[in-house]
Amino acid sequence: MAKLPKQDELLQISYKPPKTPWMDLPVDFKPGTYCHGAKGKDLQAVGFPNARDWSPGEEDWKLPEEWKDTVLAGMADRLGKYRSFRLFMDVCVRCGACADKCHFYMGSGDPKNMPVLRAELMRSVYRRYFTKSGQLFGRLAGARDLTVDVLKEWWYYFYQCTECRRCSVFCPYGIDQAEITIMGRELLNLLGLNTEWISGPVANCYMKGNHVGLEPHTMVSNIEYLVDDIETLTGIHITPSFNRKGAEILFVVPSGDYYADPGMYTCMGYLMLFEELGLDYTWSTYAGEGGNFGFFTSNEMAKRLNAKIYAEAKRLGVKWILGGECGHMWRVLNQYMDTWNGPADFLEEPVSPITGTKFTNATSTKMVHIAEFTADLIHHNKIKLDPSRNDNLRVTFHDSCNPARGMGILEEPRYIIKNVCNNFFEMPEDTIREKTLCCGSGAGLNPGENMEVRLRGGFPRANAVKYVQEKHGVNMLANICAVDRVALPTLMDYWVPGVGVCGVHELVGNALVMKGEKKRETDMRGEPLPERSAEA
Amino acid sequence: MKIWSSLLAVVALVLIAWLGTGVAGLYTVFGVGIPYLAFLIFALGFIYRILKWGRSPVPFCIPTTCGQEKSLPWIKHNKIENPSGTAGVVGRMILEILFFRSLFRNLKTEKRGDKLGFGSAKWLWLGGLAFHWSMLIILLRHLRFFLDPVPSLVRGLDGLDSFLQIGLPILYITDIIIVAALLYLLARRLFVPQVRYISLASDYFPLFLLLGIVTSGILMRYFLRVDVVSVKELALGLVTLRPTVPTDIGSIFFIHVFLVSSLFAYFPWSKLMHAGGIFLSPTRNMANNSRRVRHINPWNYPVDVHSYAEYEAEFKEKMKKAGVPVETE
Numbered sequence: 001m002a003k004l005p006k007q008d009e010l011l012q013i014s015y016k017p018p019k020t021p022w023m024d025l026p027v028d029f030k031p032g033t034y035c036h037g038a039k040g041k042d043l044q045a046v047g048f049p050n051a052r053d054w055s056p057g058e059e060d061w062k063l064p065e066e067w068k069d070t071v072l073a074g075m076a077d078r079l080g081k082y083r084s085f086r087l088f089m090d091v092c093v094r095c096g097a098c099a100d101k102c103h104f105y106m107g108s109g110d111p112k113n114m115p116v117l118r119a120e121l122m123r124s125v126y127r128r129y130f131t132k133s134g135q136l137f138g139r140l141a142g143a144r145d146l147t148v149d150v151l152k153e154w155w156y157y158f159y160q161c162t163e164c165r166r167c168s169v170f171c172p173y174g175i176d177q178a179e180i181t182i183m184g185r186e187l188l189n190l191l192g193l194n195t196e197w198i199s200g201p202v203a204n205c206y207m208k209g210n211h212v213g214l215e216p217h218t219m220v221s222n223i224e225y226l227v228d229d230i231e232t233l234t235g236i237h238i239t240p241s242f243n244r245k246g247a248e249i250l251f252v253v254p255s256g257d258y259y260a261d262p263g264m265y266t267c268m269g270y271l272m273l274f275e276e277l278g279l280d281y282t283w284s285t286y287a288g289e290g291g292n293f294g295f296f297t298s299n300e301m302a303k304r305l306n307a308k309i310y311a312e313a314k315r316l317g318v319k320w321i322l323g324g325e326c327g328h329m330w331r332v333l334n335q336y337m338d339t340w341n342g343p344a345d346f347l348e349e350p351v352s353p354i355t356g357t358k359f360t361n362a363t364s365t366k367m368v369h370i371a372e373f374t375a376d377l378i379h380h381n382k383i384k385l386d387p388s389r390n391d392n393l394r395v396t397f398h399d400s401c402n403p404a405r406g407m408g409i410l411e412e413p414r415y416i417i418k419n420v421c422n423n424f425f426e427m428p429e430d431t432i433r434e435k436t437l438c439c440g441s442g443a444g445l446n447p448g449e450n451m452e453v454r455l456r457g458g459f460p461r462a463n464a465v466k467y468v469q470e471k472h473g474v475n476m477l478a479n480i481c482a483v484d485r486v487a488l489p490t491l492m493d494y495w496v497p498g499v500g501v502c503g504v505h506e507l508v509g510n511a512l513v514m515k516g517e518k519k520r521e522t523d524m525r526g527e528p529l530p531e532r533s534a535e536a
Numbered sequence: 537m538k539i540w541s542s543l544l545a546v547v548a549l550v551l552i553a554w555l556g557t558g559v560a561g562l563y564t565v566f567g568v569g570i571p572y573l574a575f576l577i578f579a580l581g582f583i584y585r586i587l588k589w590g591r592s593p594v595p596f597c598i599p600t601t602c603g604q605e606k607s608l609p610w611i612k613h614n615k616i617e618n619p620s621g622t623a624g625v626v627g628r629m630i631l632e633i634l635f636f637r638s639l640f641r642n643l644k645t646e647k648r649g650d651k652l653g654f655g656s657a658k659w660l661w662l663g664g665l666a667f668h669w670s671m672l673i674i675l676l677r678h679l680r681f682f683l684d685p686v687p688s689l690v691r692g693l694d695g696l697d698s699f700l701q702i703g704l705p706i707l708y709i710t711d712i713i714i715v716a717a718l719l720y721l722l723a724r725r726l727f728v729p730q731v732r733y734i735s736l737a738s739d740y741f742p743l744f745l746l747l748g749i750v751t752s753g754i755l756m757r758y759f760l761r762v763d764v765v766s767v768k769e770l771a772l773g774l775v776t777l778r779p780t781v782p783t784d785i786g787s788i789f790f791i792h793v794f795l796v797s798s799l800f801a802y803f804p805w806s807k808l809m810h811a812g813g814i815f816l817s818p819t820r821n822m823a824n825n826s827r828r829v830r831h832i833n834p835w836n837y838p839v840d841v842h843s844y845a846e847y848e849a850e851f852k853e854k855m856k857k858a859g860v861p862v863e864t865e
Contacts, residue, residue: 081816242860300839
């Protein structure tokens with residue numbers, strides 16, 4: 001991992017574009033700004049082309065001889081398959097409204113991180129090969145040849161976009177850079193040009209059922225480890241079930257919650273809540289991943305990974321599916337799953353067994369977001385909560401990009417937080433809800449080797465957290481995304497020391513008063529409860 | 537280069553029209569042939585482009601949600617910014633197309649010391665809206681040349697647009713607004729460094745062309761007066777497909793008509809097609825109801841998956857040891 005630059009070095013940001021036209025600016029593969037290349041074995045595991053080890057920093061990318069034809073044929077194919085792609089290649093007027101909306105641009109000043117220019121990287125090639133004006137007028141019409149350097153530029157900048165869709169909120173035509181990045185990555189994957197951090201988890205998920213590659217017995221022992229911690233904390237012993245046929249509900253979470261700090265506390269929150277409710281649910285080791293790094297690769301790969309959820313629900317004979325807190329997981333579940341792998345006619349329309357509430361917004365996918373499920377419980381007074389147990393926390397909420405802009409789940413998590421915490425403070429309006437700022441590590445950009453870019457991309461979010469830290473003494477950043485829980489702690493430590501990161505169900509677990517529990521001494525993280533520390 | 541070539545192209549168009557009519561006297565070509573041809577290119581081109589976009593399917597339901605989803609009955613649903621059905625989508629599209637809703641959200645990101653600030657930035661929205669609405673009103677006003685009798689709606693619009701009652705001929709407010717708006721849009725392209733950096737010749741050319749059209753129109757109305765009766769005769773002839781060619785109108789009129797014709801012919805092949813494209817934008821014209829209604833992808837195809845049976849075959853012993861139920865013994 002490259003040495004971390006100092007804050008004041010990173011903050012030397014200038015939004016003034018360089019003199020050189022962007023087409024003449026070569027990409028600088030500077031360590032710290034890009035991910036490692038995909039490993040051959042990972043590409044091979046899922047049958048991807050041009051499987052080989054390669055390094056983006058090296059001159060030779062070991063491209064197949066006919067690479068250019070492959071890309072152009074792939075482009076033609078996708079222009080015919082995706083209206084979004086063809087339309088977004090054509091209708092941009094370069095008004096520049098999106099330019100300063102991208103967190104990577106705000107944090108780097110690199111003009112090619114303006115969404116409009118990131119899109120022009122692709123459009124210039126589209127014009128050259130797919131429009132008359134580009135063929136006739138060339139560069140004057142904004143067209144350029146597809147060369148190896150252009151390909152490298154694509155790789156660099158399409159893996160420096162978190163598909164967060166913030167630009168799309170502000171675009172007068174709804175042009176969504178995520179759609180263009182998704183297409184760009186599809187084309188790059190035709191040549192085996194992925195990153196290690198994405199293709200590794202994809203291979204893991206395909207073969208083992210989760211991104212982190214936990215084999216079934218390890219997943220079980222990880223959960224049991226959390227069960228032990230819950231027993232220590234509450235005196236209550238939980239016996240979760242795995243791959244159990246006949247359960248009412250299949251529960252699917254992002255695999256980061258099984259083991260990673262602080263995601264595992266969120267997972268403990270789920271376990272405690274379900275225990276308290278007596279919910280008839282099961283985990284699955286086969287469909288043990290809600291997240292979908294295939295989505296950062298190609299639509300086909302995403303579909304192949306996603307297929308396991310319905311397949312497992314069918315095999316186990318459950319009635320419906322409940323999904324944990326995860327960002328891109330819910331983009332996929334909300335906007336893609338049913339189309340890819342539905343119809344889920346073997347499941348029943350989801351009904352909360354506790355409140356009887358019918359989740360009428362999920363009657364086709366039969367999959368409910370846990371924030372919807374828990375908000376409904378609280379609204380019907382079905383669980384006993386002691387929010388004062390979270391009194392040591394001054395909480396703000398980070399809307400994760402995908403649930404905000406690819407679903408719109410804004411109020412449910414806030415409602416839950418306000419019921420389980422006494423101190424909740426919003427960040428400034430222009431940085432939350434549909435205008436939320438990305439963690440800078442989404443869409444598979446959260447390894448360590450590109451830390452400089454992650455810190456830069458995360459700076460705008462951190463800046464807003466700092467605002468509420470200074471104004472309200474905020475010390476906890478809640479969210480409903482596993483990538484946030486993995487990525488934001490590093491970001492907070494760097495930009496806003498003193499602010500922790502947690503999932504919403506960690507706060508629920510802390511506040512939840514369970515039947516027959518012993519008097520709690522600490523919260524899940526082993527920190528003394530607030531009234532205790534006041535006595536001491 | 538991008539700027540000068542665009543400006544020169546428009547100057548060349550002006551010269552062609554002037555030489556063609558004022559010197560060569562090709563009134564039929566510039567008054568009838570070219571306008572018909574341009575209109576044909578525009579109409580067919582527009583349809584062609586829309587059909588071409590329309591031929592590509594929308595495989596996934598991908599609205600960009602900008603408000604609360606429809607979920608639990610007691611949570612306030614944002615029906616416009618996150619529509620759950622057709623009515624909401626129509627509302628969202630109306631706001632988008634008539635009032636540029638998304639552009640209204642625009643913010644300015646500023647670095648203040650070691651912090652970032654977000655400020656309101658409504659000028660682009662205002663400039664864009666002012667230009668497009670003036671353009672629409674001016675187009676509708678022009679119907680008075682093409683229709684006889686002039687519909688009362690057009691006459692009413694004319695009256696509204698000139699209610700200030702300044703000068704003779706009476707000044708149209710939209711004439712002032714459209715010039716100001718075009719100059720603003722051009723100025724920000726020239727002087728805002730980021731916008732200048734991303735601009736192409738195809739961004740400058742339509743601005744210069746529109747400025748040329750507006751300028752020639754204003755000159756003709758207020759300064760180099762032309763015979764309105766002859767103009768109407770020509771326009772009516774074009775519409776009724778019985779074109780007559782008056783030769784006494786003056787070159788400024790033919791310059792105006794030629795620039796308009798150029799705009800029409802250029803339109804379908806350029807970024808100006810955003811006018812048609814916005815209606816098709818899947819992030820705006822779809823309802824966020826994909827968990828309730830299954831969206832069909834016409835080219836959905838079966839894919840290789842790692843089946844449970846394959847998974848169990850690999851991990852059966854480990855599963856049994858961990859107490860995870862298996863299918864086969």
